[in-house]
Amino acid sequence: MSFDTLKKHLTVHGQEHLIKFWPELSENEREQLSEEINKLDLAEVNQIFRRSVEASKVIQQKADDDLKPIPDSHYESVPAMTREKVDEYEKIGFEEISDGKVGVLVLAGGQATRLGFGHPKGMYNVGLPSQKTLFQIQAERILRLQQMAAEKTGKHGKITWYIMASEHTKVPTAEFFKKHDHFGLNEEDIVYFEQGRLPCFDFDGKIFLDEKYHLSSAPDGNGGLYRALKTQGVLEDFTKRGVEHLHAHSVDNILIKVADPVLIGYCKSKNADCAAKVVQKSSPSEAVGVVCRVNGHYKVVEYSELTEEASERRNPDGRLTFSAGNICNHYFSAAFLRKICGYESKLKLHLANKKIPYVDDSGVRQKPTEPNGIKIEKFIFDVFEYAENFVCLEVARDVEFSAIKNADAVKKDCPSTAKEDLLRLHRKYIREAGGSIGDDVEVEISPLLSYGGENIKDLVENRVFTNSPFHLKSSIELPVQNGVNGKH
Numbered sequence: 001m002s003f004d005t006l007k008k009h010l011t012v013h014g015q016e017h018l019i020k021f022w023p024e025l026s027e028n029e030r031e032q033l034s035e036e037i038n039k040l041d042l043a044e045v046n047q048i049f050r051r052s053v054e055a056s057k058v059i060q061q062k063a064d065d066d067l068k069p070i071p072d073s074h075y076e077s078v079p080a081m082t083r084e085k086v087d088e089y090e091k092i093g094f095e096e097i098s099d100g101k102v103g104v105l106v107l108a109g110g111q112a113t114r115l116g117f118g119h120p121k122g123m124y125n126v127g128l129p130s131q132k133t134l135f136q137i138q139a140e141r142i143l144r145l146q147q148m149a150a151e152k153t154g155k156h157g158k159i160t161w162y163i164m165a166s167e168h169t170k171v172p173t174a175e176f177f178k179k180h181d182h183f184g185l186n187e188e189d190i191v192y193f194e195q196g197r198l199p200c201f202d203f204d205g206k207i208f209l210d211e212k213y214h215l216s217s218a219p220d221g222n223g224g225l226y227r228a229l230k231t232q233g234v235l236e237d238f239t240k241r242g243v244e245h246l247h248a249h250s251v252d253n254i255l256i257k258v259a260d261p262v263l264i265g266y267c268k269s270k271n272a273d274c275a276a277k278v279v280q281k282s283s284p285s286e287a288v289g290v291v292c293r294v295n296g297h298y299k300v301v302e303y304s305e306l307t308e309e310a311s312e313r314r315n316p317d318g319r320l321t322f323s324a325g326n327i328c329n330h331y332f333s334a335a336f337l338r339k340i341c342g343y344e345s346k347l348k349l350h351l352a353n354k355k356i357p358y359v360d361d362s363g364v365r366q367k368p369t370e371p372n373g374i375k376i377e378k379f380i381f382d383v384f385e386y387a388e389n390f391v392c393l394e395v396a397r398d399v400e401f402s403a404i405k406n407a408d409a410v411k412k413d414c415p416s417t418a419k420e421d422l423l424r425l426h427r428k429y430i431r432e433a434g435g436s437i438g439d440d441v442e443v444e445i446s447p448l449l450s451y452g453g454e455n456i457k458d459l460v461e462n463r464v465f466t467n468s469p470f471h472l473k474s475s476i477e478l479p480v481q482n483g484v485n486g487k488h
């Protein structure tokens with residue numbers, strides 16, 4: 001595109017300031033800038049800005065009358081289930097795994113800003129006795145599940161691991177996996193794909209320049225999943241491999257039951273197209289989104305959108321009425337994802353005021369100390385309302401949820417709490433299997449040995465654990481793979 005055409009194109013869409021520094025740019029810089037501009041559909045970008053601003057102006061009505069909890073017919077709780085019921089769902093899940101119909105969608109495109117980690121979060125090592133990273137733990141849970149499914153069904157099936165990364169995390173993630181021999185998984189069972197980005201705007205809808213020759217942009221949120229599935233050929237990959245069930249989750253939950261057969265079996269037996277695993281809110285004021293129904297539609301209502309009365313309302317049995325805490329842990333049928341991806345451009349857009357570095361009119365790069373513009377994100381849960389049969393599965397927080405969001409200084413949802421939560425769970429598994437262990441003893445059970453507390457009786461029964469830190473390994477243990485922050 002010639003300079004004149006570029007200028008005309010930008011002017012039509014009110015973004016001509018982007019070439020303000022053109023005369024100062026080198027040939028390469030001009031090429032980079034025009035390439036970045038040409039990649040954008042400016043009409044769509046401007047519309048996205050307008051839509052997100054309009055959506056943010058709609059005053060969130062705290063109309064409690066419209067809010068209803070998830071009906072009992074669409075809600076089951078693992079802690080309240082009989083062992084027989086759990087086994088029944090698990091058996092169905094194992095069959096689906098053995099038939100190669102299960103895939104995992106890990107959301108690994110985030111920027112880990114709060115954690116302050118300059119690498120993909122999956123490479124984080126919280127300092128467990130094994131020094132394993134989040135990615136290694138998840139990979140080994142997949143390996144163990146494949147083995148368990150083969151033992152239970154007599155058929156050896158593969159779980160496909162779909163890893164959604166973003167521009168900055170894709171290459172380092174793939175390199176990390178390669179360097180560590182894919183943690184024992186087959187390379188062809190791992191599919192990396194890249195989510196999109198959206199420009200960052202000032203409050204008037206002008207796209208910021210991050211450098212004189214480079215536009216400011218950010219990943220389009222974990223709801224960018226749907227566009228990426230469509231544009232990156234992942235939907236076709238489901239078809240090619242015969243994948244029918246997807247377990248989608250955030251990369252930062254150290255307790256994640258990857259490809260959980262109970263979830264898969266529950267969803268299949270209920271004929272669900274979309275589901276959320278939830279944990280009970282710890283208190284009315286816990287700042288977590290709640291899965292509920294709003295005017296008959298399944299939604300996640302943010303903590304800030306609930307009135308105090310609704311947050312505190314209790315059922316006759318004393319449980320919070322709106323207690324289904326959303327933990328970014330979902331089930332989708334492949335058929336549902338195909339449908340949703342057809343109209344993903346209509347999904348809700350969330351706007352956040354942020355401090356966005358930018359090049360000012362005099363060409364100096366500024367790092368604002370106050371919010372100066374907006375970032376727009378899509379959220380993975382905004383598709384719940386389009387499900388034909390949405391269900392919820394409540395799980396125990398101490399068994400399935402501990403997220404790494406913050407740096408240790410915050411003392412909450414951080415690496416040290418994640419490490420402690422995992423070790424506490426493993427102590428519980430050891431005691432349930434007949435071993436004896438004090439609360440101050442650190443014993444980690446390898447995921448290659450046990451997915452959820454099974455298969456350890458022979459190793460722990462009547463044994464007293466005093467050595468700490470200790471790694472209870474499998475006979476097929478992989479070499480220790482330190483993360484980039486192995487110092488922890």
Ligand code: UTP
Pocket residue numbers: 107108109110111112113114115121164166195219220221222224249250251252328405
């Ligand atoms: P968070 O919203 O907690 O973001 O993402 P984050 O990147 O981990 O941390 P902050 O907000 O920058 O501090 C929840 C999950 O969604 C993924 C994250 O990787 C995490 O697994 N995510 C988030 C994406 O995959 N893409 C995004 O654009 C945003």
